[in-house]
Amino acid sequence: MAKGDMGIRTVFVNDRATSRQLRKGRLVVLEGADEGKSFEISKSKVYAGRASVNDILLKDKSISSTHFEIRAEEEGFLLRDCGSTNGTKLGGCRIREVYLTPNATFRAGNTTLKLEPVDEVVEIPLSPDEHFQGVIGRSVAMREVFATLEKVAPSELTCLIEGQTGTGKERIARAIHDASRRRKKPYVVLDCSAIPRDLMESYVFGHEKGAFTGAHEKRAGAFEQAEGGTLFLDEIGELDLSLQPKLLRVLENREFKRVGGARTIRSDCRVVAATNKDLRQMVNEGTFREDLYFRLSVIQLHLPPLSERREDIPLLVEHFLDEVAERRPDRQRVRLTAEARDALMAHPWPGNVRELKNVIVRAASLCSGSTVERSDLQLTGQKPMASAPARQMSAGDDEDSASLHVDLTLEYKEAKERLLDQFEYAYLDRIYEKNDGNISKSARESGITRYHMRELLKKHELK
Numbered sequence: 001m002a003k004g005d006m007g008i009r010t011v012f013v014n015d016r017a018t019s020r021q022l023r024k025g026r027l028v029v030l031e032g033a034d035e036g037k038s039f040e041i042s043k044s045k046v047y048a049g050r051a052s053v054n055d056i057l058l059k060d061k062s063i064s065s066t067h068f069e070i071r072a073e074e075e076g077f078l079l080r081d082c083g084s085t086n087g088t089k090l091g092g093c094r095i096r097e098v099y100l101t102p103n104a105t106f107r108a109g110n111t112t113l114k115l116e117p118v119d120e121v122v123e124i125p126l127s128p129d130e131h132f133q134g135v136i137g138r139s140v141a142m143r144e145v146f147a148t149l150e151k152v153a154p155s156e157l158t159c160l161i162e163g164q165t166g167t168g169k170e171r172i173a174r175a176i177h178d179a180s181r182r183r184k185k186p187y188v189v190l191d192c193s194a195i196p197r198d199l200m201e202s203y204v205f206g207h208e209k210g211a212f213t214g215a216h217e218k219r220a221g222a223f224e225q226a227e228g229g230t231l232f233l234d235e236i237g238e239l240d241l242s243l244q245p246k247l248l249r250v251l252e253n254r255e256f257k258r259v260g261g262a263r264t265i266r267s268d269c270r271v272v273a274a275t276n277k278d279l280r281q282m283v284n285e286g287t288f289r290e291d292l293y294f295r296l297s298v299i300q301l302h303l304p305p306l307s308e309r310r311e312d313i314p315l316l317v318e319h320f321l322d323e324v325a326e327r328r329p330d331r332q333r334v335r336l337t338a339e340a341r342d343a344l345m346a347h348p349w350p351g352n353v354r355e356l357k358n359v360i361v362r363a364a365s366l367c368s369g370s371t372v373e374r375s376d377l378q379l380t381g382q383k384p385m386a387s388a389p390a391r392q393m394s395a396g397d398d399e400d401s402a403s404l405h406v407d408l409t410l411e412y413k414e415a416k417e418r419l420l421d422q423f424e425y426a427y428l429d430r431i432y433e434k435n436d437g438n439i440s441k442s443a444r445e446s447g448i449t450r451y452h453m454r455e456l457l458k459k460h461e462l463k
Helices: 140-152 169-178 197-205 241-253 279-285 290-296 310-327 338-346 352-366 412-434 439-446 450-459
Strands: 007-013 016-031 038-041 045-049 068-073 076-081 088-090 097-100 104-108 111-125 159-162 187-191 230-234 270-275 299-302
Touching (some): 007 068, 016 068, 016 140, 038 045, 076 088, 111 140, 140 169, 140 299, 159 169, 169 230, 197 241, 279 290, 279 450, 310 338, 338 352, 439 450
Parallel strands (some): 159 270, 159 299, 187 230, 230 270
Antiparallel strands (some): 007 016, 016 038, 016 111, 045 068, 068 076, 076 097, 088 104, 104 111
8 A cells, every 4th residue: 555545455466356455544632632642543443432332432521422433445534423413523514424535634522633644554364265154255345254254263252243134144153153163062043033022031041940920841041052052142132131231141150040040050152143233322322231242242243235245246146046956956047137137236135135035036936937037036126115105094093904015925034124124214204204304303203312313214215
């Protein structure tokens, strides 16, 4: 990288990406409560604010819990406001996000900061392979994930996998288990979003006979079932706040008690957790324990959405077609027309890899002949509610009169997620329109933070 350049650069050898180079930066406080302090930026994303979950801690009381983030990209360092109360300003203008030039100054609350380039480069390795334990991808983003997995999987470190719905978090968790020394021991999945609140403790820790009404026999919980192996806690952001201290104690002390039991049971299993929520923001809102967040995120893995790794689409398509061919040896392996491939590359993929797989499997199974045409793909629109707009219920409507569109070709979890997406879009569209596009007022009426409201609006392309 040229001296003075900032951000991240991909290194190519013979037209193949071999590594990435991050030019370090230094954030200097010129004015404010932390005047004179400086903070090194040596990773691709850092958060700043008053809360301890941030990489950069600032004492200024006018700064929000998580005020802004700085992200290293090919174009340079991107400064993004995180829905702060008092805003982030550059040149006197309040900004949402902007690329910073070397030695640029900006203001957060009552603090003035300067971003200086540092003449030092951090090498970010890329895996030479395009797969890891069955997870595939040739993009730079996925090969960076694979390089991390190659180091982390053989260890005993607790991992937190972050990413949108459908990006393959469960596949990554399974890959970590299969590449570890625990591969021959149990791999147990606990979906925190699918278990009723009053039964969650029993599912996690087990219960003794007679511990509660309906407990007719002793039952081993997830930690006992995963003994010696790996416990995957999916949708950890859905874990009830009252149960989080008990989970923290197990992670720290490696022991627990069944519900209604007096005997302490030792635990020997590796924990991998996943979420599609912003746990950092949940900590700021008081809905997720800070100490549990730090305990789970010893290693953080972020899975990019499919829209940010489009070069992987052809590879994934061929993989899914191979799977269909294996299940249907009586049929000739199908291929896609050029028009169908172009449509796949242009689609926004809000459901990510899971949506792509469903589209390919459905088209390959139902197409006539051995060719998948563009018309066979049945691609959904960008707006979840475009094909089935929600109707507002009036006081005179009965429950059955509200239309609920359920796709029975989908598995339960995905069908539920799609309905939740439809609800989110309809609710946000209505509340945002009602308040004439005022985010703060919409957030107050919805009972969520301004930052959360803004992120949801961006997710559904309503802002």
